[in-house]
Amino acid sequence: MIQRHICENGLRIVTEKIPSVRSVALGVWVRTGSKFESEGNNGISHFLEHMFFKGTKTRSAKEIAESFDEIGGNVNAFTSKEYTCYYARILDQHAVMALDILSDMYFHSVFDEEELEKEKNVVIEEIGMYEDTPDDLVHDLIAKASYSDHPLGYSILGTEEVLRGLAKQDLLSYTDGHYTPANTVVTVAGNFDDQLIEEIKKRFSLYRRPGVSRHVESPRFTSKSIIQSKATEQAHLCIAFPGLPVGHDDIYSLILLNNLLGGSMSSRLFQEIREERGLAYSVYSYHSAYSDTGMFTIYTGTAPEQVGQVFEITTSILDDVRQNGISDKELNKGKEQLKGSLMLSLESTSSRMSRLGKNELLLERHLSLDEIIAKIDRVSTDSISAIANRLFRSPLALAMVSPLEHFPNNVRSDVLVS
Known part of the structure; x- marks a missing residue:
């Protein structure tokens, strides 16, 4: 059963007890990421x-790591466009200890100057590794092509130039402005008792931080074409369309549409491009749902001379779904x-x-398993056709990392018509 507690300072605690397990997963979620950054501090959320x-x-950093090793647990974190999460998974008997360390990190990190400079180099190496991985890099480029100068088009990692300029005071100011009670959710799932909730409240329920104005205008889908020439063996191509925001009434129709197009090994794109024609090893689609928008993306890695052919096959499959819909068999599968x-x-x-964390931060509600299944069951072939006709229209956005310097003539943003 999911329970929600709101502390006196506005911080939320969301829990789900699972008595049949012997572990606890604990997360501290902060609603900040690259979407809430500017060009001048892009990458600060991830660096923090x-x-x-x-x-x-x-x-010390070593003591934080050793503390979790000593109890057989693990601790980690990640940053996305709209939120940052610090989490641990431990045996139930060590839950309070894990909470103590995570809260210590949240409230008492010192941002030591020497460590700050060392970690800048670490993240710059991470950026370099990312840029040397074209099948990762192209997804940053398609976000830029889709959202242009809007923060949703920014890289989560940021740039070396910005990182070099960050100082301790920048981190402290950003923490004061964004790591506020209203932006923070603590989630717990596993085998725990009510004492753990009281321990969370004791650590998180009283703090205050000034906060900053965080209004971000909803992005406009910009349908640009971006190509980055690299000496790669393959051409890495992404095609994107406007999607739906998280919580939209038609989101399950879109999820099922994604699944049948490129979300599995039996999907149309995988079967046609890889299995039938042997034109790619990796081909898939995915939908990114944000609080106020979404993006539907198709990725293919193929030989440079096959880009035009792969693009034509892809758009032909999309057009077929628009024109002819899907079968009952595909829907049920x-x-x-x-x-x-x-x-x-x-x-x-x-x-x-x-x-729990994502739903609380982005939706502020939690559907039961039965409610979700009911929504899935209500999806029809007609609702999927309606979504396909709504999404797969011109102009689309394009991004490619490739030894080619230009897109082939037949790869263009207006290939589909409304």
């Missing part, structure tokens, strides 16, 4: 994520796959903890 592990007033994936994920305390 690193610096929270570099020592507090009472623990997609529903069973989605239900199976959902139910299997619920066997993991980490997945449940993550689900």
